[in-house]
Amino acid sequence: xxxxxxxxxxxxxxxxxxxxxxxxxxxxxxxxxxxxxxxxxxxxxxxxxxxxxxxxxxxxxxxxxxxxxxxxxxxxxxxxxxxxxxxxxxxxxxxxxxxxxxxxxxxxxxxxxxxxxxxxxxxxxxxxxxxxxxxxxxxxxxxxxxxxxxxxxxxxxxxxxxxxxxxxxxxxxxxxxxxxxxxxxxxxxxxxxxxxxxxxxxxxxxxxxxxxxxxxxxxxxxxxxxxxxxxxxxxxxxxxxxxxxxxxxxxxxxxxxxxxxxxxxxxxxxxxxxxxxxxxxxxxxxxx
Numbered sequence: 507x508x509x510x511x512x513x514x515x516x517x518x519x520x521x522x523x524x525x526x527x528x529x530x531x532x533x534x535x536x537x538x539x540x541x542x543x544x545x546x547x548x549x550x551x552x553x554x555x556x557x558x559x560x561x562x563x564x565x566x567x568x569x570x571x572x573x574x575x576x577x578x579x580x581x582x583x584x585x586x587x588x589x590x591x592x593x594x595x596x597x598x599x600x601x602x603x604x605x606x607x608x609x610x611x612x613x614x615x616x617x618x619x620x621x622x623x624x625x626x627x628x629x630x631x632x633x634x635x636x637x638x639x640x641x642x643x644x645x646x647x648x649x650x651x652x653x654x655x656x657x658x659x660x661x662x663x664x665x666x667x668x669x670x671x672x673x674x675x676x677x678x679x680x681x682x683x684x685x686x687x688x689x690x691x692x693x694x695x696x697x698x699x700x701x702x703x704x705x706x707x708x709x710x711x712x713x714x715x716x717x718x719x720x721x722x723x724x725x726x727x728x729x730x731x732x733x734x735x736x737x738x739x740x741x742x743x744x745x746x747x748x749x750x751x752x753x754x755x756x757x758x759x760x761x762x763x764x765x766x767x768x769x770x771x772x773x774x775x776x777x778x779x780x781x782x783x784x785x786x787x788x789x790x791x792x793x794x
Contacts, residue, residue, distance in 0.1 A: 511583050514576040516543040517555060521573055524562040532633075581647060588781040599783040602631040604640035604652030607729055608749035609770070613653070617790045628783055636727060644775055650784050656769040664771040667792060671747040672709060672766045675732075676758045677739045688760040693720050697741035699732050700725040709744045712766045733757055 520529040520540060530537040548555050555569035565573065587599075605614060610632060618630060633640075633649055640652040641660040656664060674688040682688060698720035701708045713720065723741065726732060732743045733755040746768060750759055772791055774780045780788075 508583070511580060513543040513547050514580050516540045517547055517569075518573065518576055518580060520544060520556065520563060521565050521569065524564060526563065584647075588783075596625050596628065596783055596786060598627045599625075599781070600629050600631065601651070601781075601783050601787055602633065602649040604633050604635060604643045604649040604654070606636065606640070606653060607634060607727075608746055609653040610634060612748055612751055613792055617787070617792070621787060621790050625783070625786065641773070644773055647775070650781060651772065651774045651787070653770065653772055656771040658771075658773060662773040662775060663777045664773045665788070665791070666769060666771050668748075668770045669767045670770050671761070672712070672744045672768065673747055673750060674742060674760045674762055675736050675745055675750070676742050676760060677736055678756055678758055679739065680742070680758065682760075683758045685760065687763045690716060690718070690762055690764050693718050693742075696720065698722045699735055699741045699743040701729065701732055701743060701745060702727065708746070708768065709766075712744075716764070730754070 515533060516529060516535070519532055520526055523529055523532070526537050526540050529535075530540045533540065544555060551572070553568040553572070554566045555572065556563045557566055603614065614632065621628070631649075633643060635643065637654045638659070640649070640654045641658050641662060643649040644652050644662055645660050653667075656666060658664060676683050676688075682692065700720075700722045702710070702725050712718070724735070729745060729749045732745060733753065735741065736743055736757050737755040748770070753759070772788065774784060777785070
């Protein structure tokens with residue numbers, strides 16, 4: 507990649523996340539490398555782009571003015587690379603994918619394995635987040651495509667993939683571990699670990715529909731942290747069936763006596779303008 511483009515991307519990412527450390531993690535550079543590239547830009551342009559402080563970094567007035575132009579340059583550079591990739595018939599290219607953990611664990615490895623047999627020189631960048639973050643990343647151009655829950659609030663071009671059940675997970679010594687189905691009303695009586703992050707947790711729409719008010723004492727987005735806590739008897743939870751296809755913990759998985767599900771889809775900003783690599787990648791999706 508052109509060194510100036512690398513500097514612009516370092517500036518853009520640091521400004522967006524307010525942190526050299528976070529920018530370095532996302533761009534796969536060292537923190538000192540990101541800081542040095544931005545310092546070089548400031549020296550070349552004879553301006554101060556970012557203010558450094560204990561709480562992180564923030565844009566200066568000059569940085570605020572220049573940021574949109576840096577974004578345009580990077581976007582045009584990416585368009586150039588996409589055009590070159592298409593002319594070369596996918597001999598090279600990058601697909602940036604936003605995804606949540608269960609899709610990253612159980613779908614993406616299989617998709618990439620098959621895709622690489624046909625297009626071995628394509629590279630990938632996976633960014634893990636919640637549904638709202640993934641939708642925003644697609645809209646902003648941070649990723650090319652993403653897996654998320656439907657419907658989306660953002661105006662994206664989406665393809666339905668699967669209707670995924672939410673299932674109850676219990677410790678092995680739970681009194682209802684041997685039941686055929688878990689009673690809906692029992693959710694009100696249990697210590698509950700809620701899967702969620704940001705605006706709304708996975709199961710909250712369901713709770714509102716059935717007027718269920720579980721005794722939530724912990725909320726986390728980490729599926730495996732939830733399984734570990736349930737294994738230790740810290741409570742029960744609801745998790746998507748997709749993440750429960752390979753369970754590394756000693757827990758019991760039960761259906762509810764009322765079926766609840768989430769719709770999973772794959773989204774791009776616009777299929778018409780998606781890169782050739784993304785269009786080919788979509789041919790390998792697990793449509794149901």
